[in-house]
Amino acid sequence: MLAIAGTSLLPGFTVIGLVLGGVYALAAIGLVLIFRVSGVLNFAHGAVAMFATFVAYQISVVNGAPGWAGLLVAIAAGAVVGLLVEVLTMRPLAGKPALTKVVVTIGWLLVLQTLAGILWGANAYHRPVQLVSRAGFRFPGTHVVVGYDQLTTVLVALGLALATAAVLRYTTIGTAMRAVADDPAAARLWGINVNRVTAASWMAGSAMAAVAGVLITPLINFDTFSLTVVVIDAFTAALIGRLTSLPWTVVGAMFLGLAQTYPRAFSSQSGLGELVTFGLVLVVLAVLFRPGGRRIRLV
Amino acid sequence: MNAPTSDPALRRAVVLGAVVFAVVAPAVLSNYLRSLAADALISGMIVLSLVVLTGLVGQISFCQYSFAALGAFTVGSLVAGHHWSFWMALIVGTAFAAAGGVLVGIPALRLSGLFLAILTVAVALFFDRFLLAPGTWNAFSGGVEPWRPARPSIAGISLDGSYAFYLFVLAVFLLTSLLVWNLRRGKVGRVLRAIRGSELAAATVGLDLTAWKLAAFGVSAGLAGLAGGLSAVAVGSVSAGSYDFLHSVSVAAVAIVMGVGTVASAAAGGLFLAFGPWLLQHTPLSTQYFNLIVGGLLVLQLVFTPQGLVAHNEQLVLAWRARILARRRAADVSAPPDDLDRPPATDELVTSTEASA
Incomplete structure (x- = not known):
């Protein structure tokens, strides 16, 4: 009985899983961009997303401005936080081991997480910023209703992934970013301002985190903690792309979104999503990151 | 740069003084402050578990509270x-x-520090949301929930009183500190330092890298588990919220701020974790600001004093003392510095993991 009820839920859960995957992809693309250009695994990525999203919440929900205004301010806030992290703490640590920088991002995680808790309340529920109407349409040939907000999320995720790839491949700043990613010293010799390019990657990556945060809030519990720990889902997706390949990161994010959602059709046990993430991290680290594994290009 | 980095006699005196103070001082404190002092020792043991893992093996962990x-x-x-x-x-x-620590340690054998950090975050969230979620432990619980474990008694002396319990926790803390101090100074410390320095060289001289690393993971997680067991009777109840990811992040931050290279950091870190929020209550700020301060300190510390606060201040004191002594006996020959005691800088403890990536 249960299994039949579960199976009939699957098409609807596919939509939810893909939307979740789209948001993870958005967060993971920023993470990969920052990692490739500056070599820093940004554990504060989720916290930046959370903080920017609360800025949008302040503008749109508390002050009553339209949703798009909140989104724009959030993107700006995300970029500013990213810039501050890079200029204030990453630049002085140039040449230090990667793990030191990772621990610094953990410090930022604590700072942003606590600051948001003080400003907007730590454990309370917050009304999400609704950018697009929740009304939807029936997917042709099925009974599944797809919300316009859900469709928007997936389209924005795919669009930004493609745009990032295009910028990296066809524009000057994108070429400069790839050059810095490959060899900062050589890039500097070619006249590239490495500091500026690194800062740009932090700003762009953090701005994408802001978009991901604003889009994800209607889907998950909107509090300071849940968004901060989305970073581990973004990491999982990015690890599937070996922290380098954007297309595989998007594929990984979609897979993770679906893998987290499907088990919920069959069991009400809480934390199944985390179980899936944990298992996937283990498998990916064991298989893809074995010593001497092949390197993949950024685009 | 040539300031002496350690002085055994001074250090012995400071440790002895600290122990006497730790035994006597709480006698005059209120019950509430005594229970805070016991909390400080328990948190200190979790910092100590990171002294083993990060200080000796060079691996960072964001899931010590899960253990x-x-x-x-x-x-x-x-x-x-x-x-x-x-x-x-x-x-x-x-x-x-300890078994949990060994299990987490197995994937860590093949991973560099960065990826282990990701793995420990995944472990912490897996514990928070799945393993410690209501219901998962039902099969294990014996039907009683929430658990209210009673405090034990030793040789007929009940530990219900706050001072008796505090002294008991202090004894456990000192024993574990002594254990870790011996690990650092003894053969184990030399072996782990060798592995951290160069895995290839350590393997060449016949060291079993796998066994040693897993043992260190087991000891570290076991220490955290022991602290957890004590905290269950310290509070008198067990709730998942006291052991979540943010606690782990916070304790890792404090351990790094204090410096993972010295056992003394455990005491300093524990005191900071327990009394920091209490002190904040007496300022215009609230306890909410504690993690903000911890995070800020972590960022500042890594940029300015990579050895950690305890080691940094010890050096300040020693340099100051050396200056006075030097003035007194003008041109005297000073003892050769004891290099073994020098705590590793945060940089140093991560370079080896980078090299193995």
């Missing part, structure tokens, strides 16, 4: 649910946590 939770949940369910003796439950809980 503590294994100890606490085991003690809670066995004592309150199944009426076990506290001592047996504490041993089983510590063993569970």
Whole structure:
């Protein structure tokens, strides 16, 4: 009985899983961009997303401005936080081991997480910023209703992934970013301002985190903690792309979104999503990151 | 740069003084402050577990409180649910946590520090949301929930009183500190330092890297589990919220701020973790600001004093003392510096993991 009820839920859960995957992809693309250009695994990525999203919440929900205004301010806030992290703490640590920088991002995680808790309340529920109407349409040939907000999320995720790839491949700043990613010293010799390019990657990556945060809030519990720990889902997706390949990161994010959602059709046990993430991290680290594994290009 | 980095006689005097102070001072404190002092020692043991893992092996962990939770949940369910003796439950809980540490350590054998950090975050969230979620422990709980494990008694002396319990926790803390101090100074410390310095060279001289690393993971997680088991009876109840990811992040931050290279950091870190929020209550700020300060300190410390606050201040004191002594006996020959005691800088403890990537 249960299994039949579960199976009939699957098409609807596919939509939810893909939307979740789209948001993870958005967060993971920023993470990969920052990692490739500056070599820093940004554990504060989720916290930046959370903080920017609360800025949008302040503008749109508390002050009553339209949703798009909140989104724009959030993107700006995300970029500013990213810039501050890079200029204030990453630049002085140039040449230090990667793990030191990772621990610094953990410090930022604590700072942003606590600051948001003080400003907007730590454990309370917050009304999400609704950018697009929740009304939807029936997917042709099925009974599944797809919300316009859900469709928007997936389209924005795919669009930004493609745009990032295009910028990296066809524009000057994108070429400069790839050059810095490959060899900062050589890039500097070619006249590239490495500091500026690194800062740009932090700003762009953090701005994408802001978009991901604003889009994800209607889907998950909107509090300071849940968004901060989305970073581990973004990491999982990015690890599937070996922290380098954007297309595989998007594929990984979609897979993770679906893998987290499907088990919920069959069991009400809480934390199944985390179980899936944990298992996937283990498998990916064991298989893809074995010593001497092949390197993949950024685009 | 040539300032002496250690002075055994001074250090012995400071440690002895600190121990005497730790035994005597709480006698005049209120019950509430005594329980805070016991909390400080328990948090200190979790910092100590990071002194083993990060200081000796060079691996960072963001899931030490998950191991503590294994100890606490085991003690809670066995004592309150199944009426076990506290001592047996504490041993089983510590063993569970140590086994958990070894399991997390297995993937870590092939990973560099960065990826292990990701893995430990995944472990912490897996514990928070799945393993410690209501219901998962039902099969283990003996039908009683929430668990309210009673405090044990030693040789007829009940530990219900706050001072008796504090002294008991202090004894455990000192024993574990001594253990870790011996690990650092003895053969184990030399072996782990060798592995951290160069895995290839260590393997060449016949060291079993796998066994040593896993043992260090087990000891570290076991220490955290022991602390968790004690915290279960310190508070008198067990709830998942006390062992979540943010606690782990916070304790890792404090351990790094204090410096993972010295055992003394455990005491300093524990005091900071327990009394920091209490002090904040007496300022215009609230306890909410504690993690903000911890995070800020972590960022500032890594940029300015990579050895950690304890080692940094010890050097300040020693340099100051050396200046006075030098003035006194003008041109005297000073003792050769003892390099073994020099705590590793945060940089140093991560370079080896980078090299193995």
